Amino acid sequence: MINVTKTFLPPQSEYQSLLESIWKSGWITNRGVLVRQLENKLSTYLNTEHVLATANGTLPIQIAIKALGLKGEIITTPFSYVATVSSIVWEGCNPIFVDIHPEYLTIDDTKIEEAITKNTTAILATHVYGNPCNVRAIEVIAKKHNLKVIYDAAHCFGVKYKQQSIFNYGDVSTCSFHATKVFHTGEGGAIFARDKDLFDQLFLHHNFGHFGKEDFLSIGINAKMSELQGAMGLAVLPYIDEIINGRKTVFEMYSQLLPQDILFKIREGTQWNYSYCPIILKSEKQLKIIVKKLSEEAIFPRRYFYPSLNKLSYLPHSVCKISEDISQRVLCLPLYPGLEFKYVEKIADIINKEL
Numbered sequence: 001m002i003n004v005t006k007t008f009l010p011p012q013s014e015y016q017s018l019l020e021s022i023w024k025s026g027w028i029t030n031r032g033v034l035v036r037q038l039e040n041k042l043s044t045y046l047n048t049e050h051v052l053a054t055a056n057g058t059l060p061i062q063i064a065i066k067a068l069g070l071k072g073e074i075i076t077t078p079f080s081y082v083a084t085v086s087s088i089v090w091e092g093c094n095p096i097f098v099d100i101h102p103e104y105l106t107i108d109d110t111k112i113e114e115a116i117t118k119n120t121t122a123i124l125a126t127h128v129y130g131n132p133c134n135v136r137a138i139e140v141i142a143k144k145h146n147l148k149v150i151y152d153a154a155h156c157f158g159v160k161y162k163q164q165s166i167f168n169y170g171d172v173s174t175c176s177f178h179a180t181k182v183f184h185t186g187e188g189g190a191i192f193a194r195d196k197d198l199f200d201q202l203f204l205h206h207n208f209g210h211f212g213k214e215d216f217l218s219i220g221i222n223a224k225m226s227e228l229q230g231a232m233g234l235a236v237l238p239y240i241d242e243i244i245n246g247r248k249t250v251f252e253m254y255s256q257l258l259p260q261d262i263l264f265k266i267r268e269g270t271q272w273n274y275s276y277c278p279i280i281l282k283s284e285k286q287l288k289i290i291v292k293k294l295s296e297e298a299i300f301p302r303r304y305f306y307p308s309l310n311k312l313s314y315l316p317h318s319v320c321k322i323s324e325d326i327s328q329r330v331l332c333l334p335l336y337p338g339l340e341f342k343y344v345e346k347i348a349d350i351i352n353k354e355l
């Protein structure tokens with residue numbers, strides 16, 4: 001069976017020896033040695049100043065909205081995982097959808113300004129599949145209208161844009177370390193902010209608002225990463241370049257075997273992480289035929305991202321033609337280090353026959 005992804009598991013002995021240190025110290029959560037060590041290593045590897053490890057990649061989005069004191073309307077993308085939008089709603093704000101660029105698949109920055117009202121407080125956009133949004137244009141719009149910018153960078157571990165970590169753009173960036181992502185801690189995530197005061201606020205919010213043992217400086221929630229997750233992160237991190245290169249090898253096989261016009265477009269100036277291999281088919285009908293043919297061979301791609309988030313049942317009616325159209329036709333192909341050429345070839349053959 002070939003699934004859309006396969007979690008990288010480090011050598012068990014390496015994970016085990018990190019666990020031994022937990023057994024020795026008896027310290028299993030609340031910002032122990034391993035989590036802090038992981039944060040330091042991430043900060044060095046990613047070249048980001050402030051990194052906070054968290055329990056998953058969704059809480060950081062909610063914490064960012066809360067810590068920035070956002071209210072009213074938040075402009076966002078309909079083409080992402082549900083967590084981007086559910087976090088906005090969960091925090092009592094209204095998501096205002098701006099359609100996506102038909103090739104980059106990120107929010108169409110040229111349509112943002114017309115969606116801004118007196119109630120708009122922020123832009124929350126996703127670097128979808130690790131493909132950077134037009135961060136420069138968004139920065140200009142945000143400055144002009146006094147808006148905060150949060151990037152859901154869940155897919156972006158290791159991505160650089162214009163020579164620097166993609167996590168360094170916007171007021172806050174969030175990442176997911178879920179088992180299906182490029183770098184993982186089983187469940188986990190991180191939050192990044194360049195401004196030290198803002199980072200301190202995010203930190204308080206992720207730990208109940210605790211300041212010392214008895215003072216509470218803000219409202220907070222529990223988004224702490226545990227030592228068990230920290231240990232997994234420390235065991236996986238030494239392999240990250242191998243993981244990204246392994247993904248690159250497979251992605252390049254696909255891109256040689258499949259027609260270029262069904263692949264998406266990476267923004268110029270990006271050092272990508274090969275996080276996904278989306279293909280954009282002619283129609284949902286064609287997609288369904290391909291999914292069926294692949295499943296007969298025990299190959300299971302995934303419909304990421306479907307449905308277009310403006311269609312969620314708990315949201316008021318809105319229209320995003322491009323996102324709705326693309327989400328009906330986009331399919332993410334199996335992509336993980338070590339996926340053998342013979343399988344990539346088989347997948348490409350099945351697809352090419354139906355195009």
Ligand SMILES: *Cc1c(COP(=O)(O)O)cnc(C)c1O
Pocket residue numbers: 056057058059080081083084126152154155175176177178187188189
């Ligand atoms: C995976 C993902 C999340 C959520 O991360 P979790 O770690 O699963 O909570 C948020 N946004 C996007 C775009 C994602 O793909």
